[in-house]
Amino acid sequence: MADHEPSSGATGLPEALMEGYESFISGRFLADHERFEELAVKGQTPKTMVISCCDSRVAPEAIFNARPGELFVLRNVAALIPPYEPDDHHHGSSAALEYAVMALKVSDIVVLGHGQCGGVRAYAQIAADPDTPRLSHSDFIGDWIKMLAPAADRLGVAPNPKDSVYVERLEFEAVKETLRNLRTFPMVQVLEHHRHLRLHGALFRIMDGRLFLLDESTGAFEPVCETAYAAAFAEARF
Structure with missing residues (x-):
């Protein structure tokens, strides 16, 4: 060969x-050879942590056109983070968060949800039908997405996996739930209070490439970079 x-x-x-x-x-x-050499010698110094979903269609480095070393990325099912639990169990998400905040001293954390999220839809399906078959006896996914229960409760309607509007609302609400869980960590509370750390909620819609940002003062998600988005699709491409 x-x-x-x-x-x-x-x-x-x-x-x-x-x-x-x-x-x-x-x-x-x-x-980017010089960039990689610098990263190898000096180590990483990202300023932003992105908490995203494992979904292969949602790559934060691609969405934000990031160079190597610019983003510290944690990917979990449905972009969820468990609340602060200081016990003897293994906490991979909490460990990554701790490293980003305390060792790397990131200044921003972005929770990036996305459209057509399988984890969110799975929660809706199980909540609507508790007899839904699990993927395995251990049901790791089922246990994980139970964290979406408070988010679903806040919607105030019965879960309906067949209702695309409901599922999309839950996708947005899931981002808020992760932000709530992040703020249960004492280190996050202190740093955010002293304005050394900023938290952001965002959602990327796979279907059309739109990015939405949460305005926590109103609780609404608004599209960003609308001028650039409109310019990119000004001419028919298909």
């Missing part, structure tokens, strides 16, 4: 990943 051809035999990686790596190493890595 020629040198430029990907080979998954030696590593066991899927061929698509090998091809992607070859494209990266000969393209973006070379273009």
Whole structure:
């Protein structure tokens, strides 16, 4: 096999990943080589943490066109963060939050929800029909998305996974729930109080690429960068 051809035999990686790596190493890595060298020597100093969903369609680095080292990203099902629980259990999300806030000293945390969220829809489906089959006996996902219960209660209507309007409302409300949970952490409370840390709620709509930002003074999500968005779609592309 020629040198430029990907080979998954030696590593066991899927061929698509090998091809992607070859494209990266000969393209973006070379273009940003000095940036990577600097990051390797000096370490990372991101100013923003993004808490996003695991969904493969929602990549914060792509949505915000971020360079390597600019975002500290934590991805969980439905972009959820559990409330502060100082016990002996394993808390991966809390550990990542602690590192971002206390070690990296990020100045901003963005909770990024998204449209067509499978975790949000799954909660609505289970809440509407408790007999919905679980993916496994352990039901890790089912236990995780129970955190959406307070968000669903605030909507004041019965969960309906078939109602797209309801699901979208719950997607927005889920972002607010994560913000509430973040503020149960003492370190977040103190830093936000002293204005060393700012929290933001946002939602990316996959269907049309719109980004919405939460105005906590009104509780409403408003679209951002409307001028740039309109300009991008000024001409028919399809």
